[in-house]
Amino acid sequence: MDSAKNAIFKRPEALRDIVTHYCPGCTHGVIHRLVAEALDDLGIRERTLGVAPVGCSVLVYNYIATDFLEAAHGRAPALATGFKRLRPDMIVFTYQGDGDLASIGMAEIIHAANRGEKFTTIFVNNAVYGMTGGQMAPTTLEGQITTTCPAGRDVAHSGQPIRIAELLATLQTPGYIERVAVHTPQHIIGAKKAIKKAFTYQIENRCFSLVEVLSTCPTNWGLTPDESVNWVEENMKPYYPLGCFKDSEKGESG
Amino acid sequence: MPGITIDKNHCKGCELCVRACPQQIISMSKEITARGYFYALVHDPSRCLGCCVCAVVCPDVAIEVHAHGLVYNVLEY
Amino acid sequence: MSIARVLMKGNEAIAEAALRAGATNYFCYPITPQSEVAEYLARRMPEVGGVFLQGESELAVSNMLFGAASTGKRVFTTSSSPGISLMQEAISYMAGAELPVVIVNIMRGGPGLGGILPAQSDYNQATRGGGHGDYRVLVLAPSTIQEAVDLMTLAFDLADKYRNPVMMIGDGMIGQMMEAVELPEHCRESELPSNDEWAATGAKGREPRIIKSLFLDPVGLENNVLILHEKYERMKREEVRFERYKVSPENRLMIVSYGTMARICQTAIDELEHEDVSVGLFRPVTLFPFPENEIFKEATKKNIRSVLTIEMSTGQMIDDVQRAVMGKKSVEFYGRTGGIVPAPEDVRERILKVLGPKNATRRKKSRG
Numbered sequence: 129m130d131s132a133k134n135a136i137f138k139r140p141e142a143l144r145d146i147v148t149h150y151c152p153g154c155t156h157g158v159i160h161r162l163v164a165e166a167l168d169d170l171g172i173r174e175r176t177l178g179v180a181p182v183g184c185s186v187l188v189y190n191y192i193a194t195d196f197l198e199a200a201h202g203r204a205p206a207l208a209t210g211f212k213r214l215r216p217d218m219i220v221f222t223y224q225g226d227g228d229l230a231s232i233g234m235a236e237i238i239h240a241a242n243r244g245e246k247f248t249t250i251f252v253n254n255a256v257y258g259m260t261g262g263q264m265a266p267t268t269l270e271g272q273i274t275t276t277c278p279a280g281r282d283v284a285h286s287g288q289p290i291r292i293a294e295l296l297a298t299l300q301t302p303g304y305i306e307r308v309a310v311h312t313p314q315h316i317i318g319a320k321k322a323i324k325k326a327f328t329y330q331i332e333n334r335c336f337s338l339v340e341v342l343s344t345c346p347t348n349w350g351l352t353p354d355e356s357v358n359w360v361e362e363n364m365k366p367y368y369p370l371g372c373f374k375d376s377e378k379g380e381s382g
Numbered sequence: 383m384p385g386i387t388i389d390k391n392h393c394k395g396c397e398l399c400v401r402a403c404p405q406q407i408i409s410m411s412k413e414i415t416a417r418g419y420f421y422a423l424v425h426d427p428s429r430c431l432g433c434c435v436c437a438v439v440c441p442d443v444a445i446e447v448h449a450h451g452l453v454y455n456v457l458e459y
Numbered sequence: 460m461s462i463a464r465v466l467m468k469g470n471e472a473i474a475e476a477a478l479r480a481g482a483t484n485y486f487c488y489p490i491t492p493q494s495e496v497a498e499y500l501a502r503r504m505p506e507v508g509g510v511f512l513q514g515e516s517e518l519a520v521s522n523m524l525f526g527a528a529s530t531g532k533r534v535f536t537t538s539s540s541p542g543i544s545l546m547q548e549a550i551s552y553m554a555g556a557e558l559p560v561v562i563v564n565i566m567r568g569g570p571g572l573g574g575i576l577p578a579q580s581d582y583n584q585a586t587r588g589g590g591h592g593d594y595r596v597l598v599l600a601p602s603t604i605q606e607a608v609d610l611m612t613l614a615f616d617l618a619d620k621y622r623n624p625v626m627m628i629g630d631g632m633i634g635q636m637m638e639a640v641e642l643p644e645h646c647r648e649s650e651l652p653s654n655d656e657w658a659a660t661g662a663k664g665r666e667p668r669i670i671k672s673l674f675l676d677p678v679g680l681e682n683n684v685l686i687l688h689e690k691y692e693r694m695k696r697e698e699v700r701f702e703r704y705k706v707s708p709e710n711r712l713m714i715v716s717y718g719t720m721a722r723i724c725q726t727a728i729d730e731l732e733h734e735d736v737s738v739g740l741f742r743p744v745t746l747f748p749f750p751e752n753e754i755f756k757e758a759t760k761k762n763i764r765s766v767l768t769i770e771m772s773t774g775q776m777i778d779d780v781q782r783a784v785m786g787k788k789s790v791e792f793y794g795r796t797g798g799i800v801p802a803p804e805d806v807r808e809r810i811l812k813v814l815g816p817k818n819a820t821r822r823k824k825s826r827g
Contacts, residue, residue: 136384137437137447148442152419153396157441174663179526180671189669195659197529198671200552203522206514210526210534211659213510214484218661236522239515313402313435317459346396353396 140164142173142193149187153353155343156184158310159252159319160191163223166324167194170331176219177211179204181233183225184258202233205240208247219330220247226267227257230290234266237296241336244301248326249338251292254345255364262348266290269367274348293340293373302335302376309342309370311360318370335376342368384432384449388422392444395419399436399445405429408436434459464639469604469629470495472640473537473563474503476611481646482533482561483509486523488516488542491575492631493565496537517542521549521562528558529670531658533615533651535561539631540569540581543589550624551590554687555672557657559618561611562596563627565634568798576798577631579718582775585628586747593684595691596624597698598746600717604638610744612643617698619652621690628746630771632719632800695748704728706739708762712814714740715754715780716769720801724769727806738810746776751783758784765789767813769806772796 139145143164150156167173176194180186182201189196199207204222212220229237229251237249256274257263263276267289271280281289293307304326308319319341326337342364344356351359388399388408393415399422400408407426415421422444424430433456437445467475474496477485485504487497497513504511510527514520517538527534538546543564553560566581568574585598597617601607610627618625659668674680704725706713716724721742728738741757743750758766766788768777774792781790793809795801 134448134450135446136432136449136453137434137445139443139446143443147392147417150441152394153398153441155441157443158439161443175661177659177661186673189667189671193662193667195662195667196669196671197526197659198556198669198673199525200522200548203519203525203549206519206522207526207529209512209514209519210486210523211529212526213512213523214527214530214532214534235515236519239519313438313457316438317457320459353398354401357398357401 140168142167151347153346155310162320172219179207179222181224181228205236209245223250226253226265230266241296242299251340252343254343256348297373304337305374306372307340311357386447389444390421392442393421398439402435402439470634471499474499476608479645480612480615481651482535484534486520490539490542493537517545521546528560529659531654537563539565539567547590554594557622560624561614566630574798579771596626599627602721605640699750700744701750702742704740709737710739711764712738713763713766726803749779754783759787767791770794
């Protein structure tokens with residue numbers, strides 16, 4: 129697409145002009161764009177390394193134009209730790225879904241956050257395992273129907289959904305932890321601010337940062353993109369409240 | 383005069399822009415693209431504010447917004 | 460220039476050798492019998508300005524290695540059998556993504572939690588890749604601490620040469636015992652490969668690089684696997700290493716053994732020499748690539764009646780020995796496991812049993 133001479137909104141440089149494989153209405157696309165915009169705004173694309181997860185966004189490295197490592201499922205924080213310890217001058221981020229981060233990768237994210245590894249994690253929470261066809265995730269809501277809990281999540285059987293932002297905020301090590309959403313324009317504006325702040329903190333070499341982003345999954349929720357927007361508002365936000373849970377630079381926590 | 387261009391090739395017909403547009407000037411086409419999606423188009427371009435809300439919500443970065451002359455900064459983005 | 464010999468514990472000598480090879484980046488998790496490596500490097504690494512990090516598990520640590528190796532710098536870890544099992548995921552990924560890394564396995568008894576005493580039960584795990592997919596790791600097996608020191612330097616060179624994981628396996632004795640060693644000189648920064656052609660250094664002035672092992676397109680995946688396969692074929696041509704001990708035309712029996720077990724065999728061989736029983740030892744130093752051609756040549760010599768494989772396991776290397784011998788001679792086995800280390804007398808007894816009641820040597824005894 130030609131960029132119009134008087135473009136006041138266009139595709140960021142750090143986001144390749146490729147049609148993504150994501151489903152219609154999947155907000156991975158929005159989140160990718162926000163990350164790319166942050167990299168452009170802060171001028172850090174050329175010294176950034178991304179670590180890709182296993183999940184729908186396993187192909188994030190085809191879309192965001194930085195060097196990338198592809199991690200085993202859940203291990204992105206470990207890869208990011210190894211890389212950043214040897215190259216603290218580079219900006220490192222992991223991009224992970226809820227299966228990747230909150231299930232198989234739970235140990236890795238907690239320990240990386242606890243060690244205060246100075247990378248940024250973009251945590252995309254859509255309450256389901258998307259890529260593998262819609263199975264239950266640790267973040268699946270009570271009563272939510274998925275392919276491995278077809279009668280709805282039964283908390284007596286599977287326990288309650290896990291709130292990652294709150295969990296990580298209890299760690300004593302300084303960090304920046306915020307939960308945002310991207311289902312409406314106002315929320316997207318807030319999400320961009322948080323993502324940019326997280327990268328800015330890394331540029332200033334301050335602390336570990338994690339931005340949890342409530343995201344849609346129309347296909348596996350069995351809803352239209354429009355209905356999915358409502359589902360985030362009515363079902364996810366009450367259980368996963370938005371806000372800043374830790375900002376050690378401001379002395380705020382919990 | 384602000385306006386938008388929607389890239390049919392990128393549009394997956396999710397209709398989030400239709401919902402988001404404060405002027406309600408976006409609607410879906412009657413034909414499908416080569417990928418099989420109904421794509422979004424502007425049915426009343428004269429009323430476009432250049433607010434960029436459609437472009438902000440688009441998951442496929444299919445929308446580019448342009449403007450000449452005075453542009454009100456509607457969002458801090 | 461002569462370098463002083465220093466009495467060192469195996470684990471510490473391995474650690475120091477790695478540092479001197481320029482591998483000043485170490486990620487670890489404690490496990491018996493190799494925790495001394497981590498403890499030594501926790502003190503020593505700050506002195507050389509390197510990176511030391513104890514991670515939360517071998518699973519995490521091996522994945523940290525993936526990230527660290529992607530910078531193009533030399534990185535390594537040490538662990539023991541159960542920890543190495545946990546690392547198989549990352550080793551498979553690193554092989555698939557063509558990353559150089561050195562992993563040391565100070566073996567203990569298995570399976571499961573097993574024991575903490577020495578064993579050689581990880582031969583299969585090490586030489587068959589260990590994780591999923593079509594790949595191998597180059598496997599080096601020292602039998603003395605000096606050899607462990609020398610092979611560590613070689614390991615890093617080979618890892619960089621092939622852009623593949625290299626594993627050095629020693630049993631618990633190699634880690635725990637103390638011997639005098641000559642340490643190499645410190646490698647200079649300029650002597651290290653820069654790896655700038657492939658490392659993730661930031662997409663400045665070039666296309667972004669993706670260090671990955673995912674190839675959804677089957678043709679692409681086969682191509683990647685064939686690239687790896689060619690490396691292993693090249694290793695088979697160029698990197699086979701072994702040692703012969705008292706191999707001579709008088710031998711009636713050929714022993715194949717590696718690691719500290721081979722040293723015990725050497726003692727038994729020396730004792731039997733005094734009894735006029737002539738036995739030779741073939742000691743593989745690379746377990747992958749396995750010295751199959753050389754074993755075949757030695758085993759098929761007319762003077763060799765049979766081959767005896769001796770391992771501290773229930774028999775893993777024996778499969779490769781049988782394959783190498785191609786049915787031309789019988790291949791017998793002797794081994795102890797569970798952490799039991801055979802004594803030279805045990806080996807001597809088994810050798811005599813295999814050879815049979817009559818005099819084993821071809822040399823005629825003069826009878827007055």
